[in-house]
Amino acid sequence: MRIACKVAYEGTGYSGYQVQPGKRTIQAEIELALSKMHKGTFIRIASSGRTDSFVHAKGQVFHFDTNMQISEERWTKALNALLPEDIQLLATKIAPSDFHARYSAKKKQYIYRVLARKERDVFRRNQTYHVPTPLQLDLMREASQSLLGTHDFSSFCAANTSVVDKVRTIETLDIQKVDDEIHFTVEGSGFLYNMVRIIVGTLIEVGTGKRKPSEVREILEERDRTEAGKTAPGHGLYLNKVSYEEIYF
């Protein structure tokens, strides 16, 4: 039986999602909890994709196969009892046998939170990226228009990637002021490595006046990572939602 789970985690205490020997990772913690439930039999999980060190999730999805006959509610409860307090199972669904958390994903939504004020905030230091320089929303919004739709995003992809096809589609790039934060919401069918963080880092450089909004289209056309802005740090990024046709969380 194939089981799909939606999970939230605070990435602060982890070396990212993916298992790495000797490091504390989200995947390893979940697999440990599942293996305990299966009386020591190792259970491998597959997620919608990795998240980096310090990156958070409010709606990461993973799947695994099991012979255990447990209701959806019981899976959620039993796993939560075994997981550390910074990882939280939000929902469990019995999935079709050909469901795959990564390959069945239709859409992903990321949110990037910037603390947009002069003073830092001790209570949000791990959950937002603090930009003390004033950010001009209208300029960032103007610049973001160039990124909407289907493009070769080579300029917005970490240089050290093995992916060949760098054409992706951004369906939504929304920038909103929420109290003293600015939230970037980015939706698309798939993302390259560090793509959201490089987009946000570049838009921030537009917002502070370091770059013109029109430069973003030029950066895109160059297909060269060195043309774009800095990669915004991981701790402002949230994998917010992964959408599927087969199951609805």
Next chain:
Amino acid sequence: MRIACKVAYEGTGYSGYQVQPGKRTIQAEIELALSKMHKGTFIRIASSGRTDSFVHAKGQVFHFDTNMQISEERWTKALNALLPEDIQLLATKIAPSDFHARYSAKKKQYIYRVLARKERDVFRRNQTYHVPTPLQLDLMREASQSLLGTHDFSSFCAANTSVVDKVRTIETLDIQKVDDEIHFTVEGSGFLYNMVRIIVGTLIEVGTGKRKPSEVREILEERDRTEAGKTAPGHGLYLNKVSYEEIYF
């Protein structure tokens, strides 16, 4: 010259406010930063009062004496540059020479945050106390009326205290629902050890129906710690504001 500072901190990573050998404490971090500014001369600070392990502050106040001639704004900036990221100086004031952060304090305000929903929240696990049982606001408000005013709060004071006079005055005890949280705001001229946390712990027992609202008056009259409810955990508590006549933050 006497200097007063308002400081915020997230208490999660600390063994409380007060210096303890071999432990990471708020006071030790601030004194270390100040001593660095004074070229190695040790500077002792005095605060409005201790806070326990995991307890946070949004408006703790301390004072110290110095020969350095620096503007208020420069003190804030220089100290923040030397403090760890979970301690943040909010403001500095040049104070009268007889000002004392503890003895000059006229009023203290604490806020206690309860996460009042079934599911936990990974992002607020260190910043709220999670109570999954439904809480009845009206019952807690009714019970809180008995605590207003001047009383002997022996029943709401940790048993292991050396303080003799346990008469204190609570001026405000406000209970508000804020989204999925319940915030207890408690104001008074002074508080006994663990007093706010025992009050909140007892009111929560009223809110879940474990105790009747009328019991709170009886508990108060007993003057016996064992009559009151459990001490609510430190990580939901915030020292929000300390008020003085001499200076205004």
